[in-house]
Amino acid sequence: MSVPTVSSEGRYRLVGSTASPYALKMRAILRYRRIPFDWVIMTPALRAETAHLKPNLIPALRYPDGTWRGETTTLAHDLETRHRERSIIPEDPALAFLCDLLEDMADEWAVKPLFLYRWWDPEDQDYVSRWAAEEWSVFEEEAGSEAEREAMRRRQISRMPILGATAENKPLLEESYRRMLAAIEPHVGLNRFFFGTRPSLADFAWYGQLNEMATDPTPMRIMRAIAPKTDIWARRLDDTSGVDGEWWPLDKVLAGAAGDLLALAGELYLPFLAANEKAFNGGLERLRITVWGLDYALAPFKYQVKCLTTLRDRFCALGAPDRSRLEPVLRRTGCWPILAGEGA
Known part of the structure; x- marks a missing residue:
């Protein structure tokens, strides 16, 4: 699968999923600040392109010069230094x-x-795993398939004790x-x-x-x-x-x-x-x-x-x-x- 490139000079490319609170945070910031960008759902090919980011999580932001960066707080503050208009940091x-x-x-x-x-009740597990399986490709199974949905569900439930749930x-x-x-x-x-x-x-x-x-x-x-x-x-x-x-x-x-x-x-x-x-x-x-x-x-x-x-x-x-x-x-x-x- 070919990896999408920056669509036009001066645009950012935000890779994420609507199931990620941090991807939504970053997308909303870019929209409010009127910074030109393209929103792209994560794919295995894009995950490979961002593999050098540690940790390799979504969202990932590709800058107009082709470099990739992550971590939303760092990204938000970096964009403040690059774009003066419509700041999201109070002046005081x-x-x-x-x-x-x-x-x-x-x-x-x-x-x-x-x-x-998300991962305590079976109703929520079913809903979110189906949603994430369509947009959050972290497994070898076909995106959106029942196998990927189940892999996502098992993975997240296994992490509950680690994250205090x-x-x-x-x-x-x-x-x-x-x-x-x-x-x-x-x-x-x-x-x-x-x-x-x-x-x-x-x-x-x-x-x-x-x-x-x-x-x-x-x-x-x-x-x-x-x-x-x-x-x-x-x-x-x-x-x-x-x-x-x-x-x-x-x-x-x-x-x-x-x-x-x-x-x-x-x-x-x-x-x-x-x-x-x-x-x-x-x-x-x-x-x-x-x-x-x-x-x-x-x-x-x-x-x-x-x-x-x-x-x-x-x-x-x-x-x-x-x-x-x-x-x-x-x-x-x-x-x-x-x-x-x-x-x-």
Whole structure:
């Protein structure tokens, strides 16, 4: 099979699947920023062409010069240096940091209930495996075939303990999903986003996860029952190329979804990252946390140690005035000690 080439000079080529929250995130960013690109579903030939990327995951972005790059956070920030128009990073450094924190929470935590719901119940397993088998060619079987569908189902179910989708962790993952929806639901609407009347990198990260959960059977029913505005908002973010808007000041941002999600970061996400770091650095087999009276245990991951280090580095890189502006809310939400490395 021949590999598609860049269709015209100056265009990017985004390779992914609509079953991937990270591919949807990247596609929505490119659409909003009006950066010329072609959307291509992953094929075995394209997977071979991107094999040098480590890890070789979707999405992969082919630049106009023919080079391939991956990892959506890195890609989003790199595109900021190459394309000035319609930035997705707030101009205020304090807000830019909060945007990074909320993006990271979407990428590294919101995906956990998504993975649990996708592969826990037979109804969801059947739905998602059929969908992914059509678009996510990682096996030798014919794309979309019953054999590939079953191979996908078995592969993902086998990864559930590795990614923490276990009976022990299920209550906390389900509760965190409900609390994430409760944080977002009162604040979103037509042209109302986390940091203003224009979408940010954090909005697109949450969109990627929420759009998948607005589609998969079990989390879809939950979302439509308790967060109907979020359900519509997540779908709208698929293409915001026609949206223009402004960034809000810090006080208005904190009164909205970003403020409520920041509280969840202090209660759940940053304690998880801190426990992961402590377990990894201490050579422990498992990290353990209890949040809202619910237990969570998982083998520590090196990548999420990097996530916490990056957040701390970005926090420390803020000027003293910006850290001072953020200190009251970060202390109130419990984020400050972990970000500042107090007691680490």
